[in-house]
C-alpha cells in the first residue's frame with residue numbers, strides 16, 4: 157500500500173516524515189531500515205511519525221526511529237520539523253504545540269524567520285537516567301577506559317542518552333574512531349549518542365555528534381542541548397549558546413538545574429513523495 161511522506165531536514169539532519177494524524181501508520185524495524193537506506197530506499201537519518209495524541213497532556217504523539225530500525229524517545233531537529241508540518245497540514249493552530257513522546261512532552265512553537273523553538277524539558281544528569289552503568293552516586297563527569305586511553309564523559313539525558321566529550325579542535329576529533337566504540341560500550345545498556353564539544357567562548361561552541369543508530373550526522377538537536385547542559389553544569393557556558401554544528405547553528409538557552417532547556421533552529425521541507433509500505 158502506497159503512503160505519502162515528506163522529506164524534511166533540520167541543519168542537514170534529514171528525515172522521512174509520515175503524517176499519521178488522520179491515518180495511523182505502523183512500521184516494522186525492517187521497513188524503517190529499508191526506507192532509511194541511502195541506496196535502496198528514500199534515505200534519511202531518522203523516520204518521524206506525527207500521530208494523534210495518546211493522552212490528554214499532548215496534542216500529538218511523536219515517534220522517532222533511527223536508520224538502524226531502533227525506536228527511540230527523542231529527536232530535537234525532528235521535533236522542529238513535525239511541529240512545522242502539524243501547522244502546515246492544518247492539524248494545529250500557530251501557537252504552542254505539545255508533542256508527546258516516549259520520553260515525555262516537548263512544547264514547540266513556530267518562530268517566524270527564526271524557524272521553530274522547542275522547550276526540550278529538563279536535562280537529567282543522573283547516570284541511571286540514560287541508562288549508564290558507572291559506580292558513582294552523584295551526577296558528574298565519569299571516566300571510561302578504552303584500551304589505551306581514559307576518556308572523560310559528561311552524561312546527560314534529554315529523553316535520550318548522551319555522552320559529551322570536550323575536545324580542543326572539533327574538526328580533528330576522533331568521531332568515527334571513538335563514536336561507535338562508546339555508542340556500543342557495555343556501560344550503556346541502551347547504547348548512547350556521543351558528542352564532541354569544542355568550547356569557543358561562554359556563548360559559542362562547535363559540536364560534532366556520532367548518533368546512536370545513525371552514525372555521524374550533520375546536526376543533532378538533542379545532542380546540542382545535551383552539550384549545552386553539560387557545559388553549563390561544568391561552568392563553561394552562560395545561559396545562551398550559539399551551538400555550531402556541521403550543518404549550521406542552533407541557539408540553545410538553559411538557565412540551569414531544574415529549569416527547562418530551549419532550542420531554536422530551522423525546519424525545512426525537501427520534497428513530498430509516496431512509498432509502498
Ligand SMILES: N[C@H](CCC[C@H](N)C(=O)O)C(=O)O
Nearest residue numbers: 231232233316368376377378
Ligand atoms: N540518534 C538519536 C535520535 C535522533 C536524535 C537527533 N537526530 C536529534 O536531532 O536530536 C538517539 O538514538 O537517541
